[in-house]
Amino acid sequence: MITLVTFPEFFGSPSASPFCIKAEYLLNLSKLPWERQETNDPRKFPKGKLPAIVVGQHVIGDSDNIRTYIEEKDINLEQGLSAVEKGNARAFIRMTEEHMYFHQALDRWENPETWAIIRDTYFAQIPKLLRGVITSGLRKTFLKGTKAQGLGRLTPKERMARLEPDLQAISVRLTQTPFLFGDHPTAADASVGAMLFAMRCTPTETLLKQRVHSDAILSSYVDRVHAALG
Template sequence: MITLITYAPAFGQPSASPYCTKAIWLLNMSGQSWGRSDTFDPRSMPKQKLPAIRVEETLIHDSDDIRAYLEGQGHDFDAGLSDMERATSRAFIRMAEEHMYFHIVLDRWGDDRTWPKVRDTYFKMIPKPLRRFITNRLRKSVLRGMHMQGLGRLTAKERLARIEPDLQAVTTRLWHGCFLFGNRPTAADASVAAMLGAMRATPGSTLLKTRIAEDVILCRYLDRMEQAMRAPNGDVVSLCA
């Protein structure tokens, strides 16, 4: 059986990390038998990041490599998609994981009103007398990285304007079906919905969280995705009725 090594659930999501949520959903979609092992400390992992899966004595890290492994076992996450749709799917995944994700980071680590709740959730294993001191150093490192990346130089309003075309692109795709590429979830949904769900679940009331929470189309999509991942035998047709 596959063991998923992942961050624990947080803020009502399957994991504190949207990449771990993506891996959970890919495993569910694949039909493979799997279990989870939650941890707060990824430092023992080869890349010091999560998610990872353990298959017998082999450790496979990174959600993309997990997808590749599952596809090697015979599951096609994009079954039925044309070559053009598969290319578009790849672009949506990269949009979600290489741009939308960093907006989540800044919402959670960069907002002084949100940070205390995030800190006490992510780092609850650290004794309270030490937690603020240790995590303040981590927070400064993360925000320094976001400044170098570029988004950390923008105000919250500027960041919202920057991500708006991405959200519009997702909404446009959803006019074609219940999910991004029709009436069943594909690999792109596992990535995009995981990021949007993390945005909606962020503590507090940031501009981005409010933007997602007030968008009826996106919220219905997220609710459908969460239901689909709980549907017995992958039967999601009724969700699109």
């Protein structure tokens, strides 16, 4: 049996991490049996991050490695895609995970109003006396990383302008077919659907949340991917 180790549910989405949601979607797409184990502490998992799967004695961290594990079992997560579509799918996954992810995470961790809610709900299990110190350390480290990455230097409005072409690229595909590469979900939908879901479940009305929530194409896509793979 595969055990998926994941951050817990977050404001109506299956996990606080879009990568954990993606892993859940990939496992469901694979139809392999699996069970869920929740933790808030990723420190003892590979690279100190989640998701990870535990299979017997093996611990496999990173959603991309989880995908490889599934594909090594001769399970096709891109059924029906041509070589060119597979190349395009890879580019969509990279756009989502290496660019859109930072927008999604900044939307939660930077905005003081949103952050206060997350600190006092998501991190509520940390005793109140310690919570402020621990969580502000986590936040400081995260924001420092986004300054180095670059997006952390932009205002929320500038970030929205930077993100818009990515959202358009997704939308334009979805005007053709219900999923990114056809009538059925594939690995790219697991990444993109999970990231948009994460953007849509931010607990305050940020520009980013409103953008995804009010977009009929994107929002119905989030629901469709979740209905198929959640």
